Amino acid sequence: MTPSVESPSSPSVEAAAKATAKAAPLVIAGRTFRSRLFLGTARYPNQQVMLDALEASGAEVATVAIRRVSLGGQSETVFDLLKDRYFILPNTAGCYTARDAVLTAHLAREALGTNWIKLEVIGDDETLFPDVEQLLQAARELVADGFVVLPYCNDDPVTCKKLEAIGCAAVMPLAAPIGSGMGVRNPYNLQIIREQCRVPVIVDAGVGVPSDVAIVMEMGCDGVLLNSAVAQAREPVKMARAMRLAVEAGRLAYEAGRMPRRLYASASSPLEGRIQL
């Protein structure tokens, strides 16, 4: 009898492999997203590169700073280019006080017809670290006002727990300062945040390369938001695809579960039944 080896290209096997190798979708505030990568729309060489990068990234969510663009008017805005194909998540970049951020969120809701807001309240010009006190205050006001709030915050588990308690739909701790490309500077804090928060954890800011993305996704973080790592790359469109693959790889690895670590080697082929010479 000849040993039967099923061809890897057999359709039934392939379909089964695809079904089991599919990452779970991301759900935020009851909305399901097909991609766990959120991409920012600033600092690209031009709009066409931004559009091509968004497409290559597979992202469904595109973030847009409300201050950076004018809303309405006769000319082609970034919203016009994006609105038909992406879930636009407005952000409050450039706000330094709770009051400022709340006003900007309202402006975004009126102009774009969305109650989703990525809340940023910056506390320091050099590092762009969030101002926790102002952030919590703004989050409280916006949640009470019916917004779906996704706050950009420090990689501080206590802050994240407070934001969750306020009713934020997700928490978005930073990996490193915005635009720094420094990578994951405190993986242990992110791990604690992941373990302690029940809402989705989207790592926002600071990643530079796909391995940074893979690290936080393998840890079980629910998604990654990035911008400069793609926009400022030598070839943004290629880097967008690289980030997409890293998000998918990291998520699948998390769901698959890593093997146990061991100090010593272990032969992959069984040693039993070897031919004794």
Added chain:
Amino acid sequence: MTKQPIDSILIVGGGVCGLGVGWRLAQAGRPVTVLERREIGPGSLPAATWASAGMLAPHVEAEPGEEKLLPLLLESHARWPAFARELQEASGVDVGYRTEGTLVVALDRDQAERLRFQYEFQRSLGLELVWLSGDAARQREPHLSRHVVAALYSPHDHQVDNRQALLALRQAFLAAGGVLRERATVAEILVGNGEVQGVRLASGETLHAPVVVIAAGAWSATLPGLPPEAQPPVRPVKGQMLALQTPPNAPLLRHVVWGRDVYLVPRKDGRLLVGATVEEKGFDAQLTAGGVYQLLRRAWELLPGIDEAPLIELWAGLRPGSRDDAPILGATSVQGLILATGHYRNGILLAPITADAVSHLILTGETPESIRSFGIERFHR
């Protein structure tokens, strides 16, 4: 009532592109009329030609994602010296072409990292650039801040006085027999049977023409009557600028100097231009406290010697930004309707090749190789 000769070519927009194309057509003996909705000169603000800084800098401004545009920029850059000479001879106006070159400086470690990235990228494109220490940069420009830690020197990135160039083009165009109509607002581009038929002015007057060139800068997409497939995806991108006066015989700078989000352009008459913000604000061309503050702060960081310099002018312009930052040149699906717009930050630099290539297309019916990949059809994929 109309002074327009039979079969005159109409050009909508009296900026550096419209007048450049018009000049070439007039030189070739074709009847041509340029329609300018305001007046050529200061009154044309916030149109881009008067507002810009006249940098001819394809080398230091090359950035990732725009490699396809670079050959066009370099080709036009190569044409500028002869274009400037010809323009000066035809108009008697000195267009202020200067060849000292451009410096891009870094003020701290992070900026130096960024500059190194830029240097390596631009060198990989085969562009000639020299890496300088902070001290070497200050030897070239002694008034630069002591905080300058590194710089790129680009010998081939030159400058021209864009305002003088525009006035020169106006002269040259008229001298070659072109007709200029200022304060002539186009109310509608007339199209029928798939071909352009002329324009209707806001005054009610109709001008018939077999060829109409859209060179209306940031306003190019807003002209009524353009069918959707011929409407260029051009939007206004606001830039605020200011000018300082320095002594012409003891200028603070000789090179064009770039820093983070600011550039400084010295003119022969001692004016030092400081630019420019990049803002997506639609057709709003207001000056703002924040915009002017950022320009002054960044300029002062680079060149503390401006402290005592009189601030003599503030203005804002609207760049005609296309979706991929490259110009939109050539024929459309409407017979006789030609585009010469969307030059974004490169209108002055691209003026010679725009004038040559678009006039060539009109005169011969053939689109020159150099602009073939810059047609509007690239947005219809």
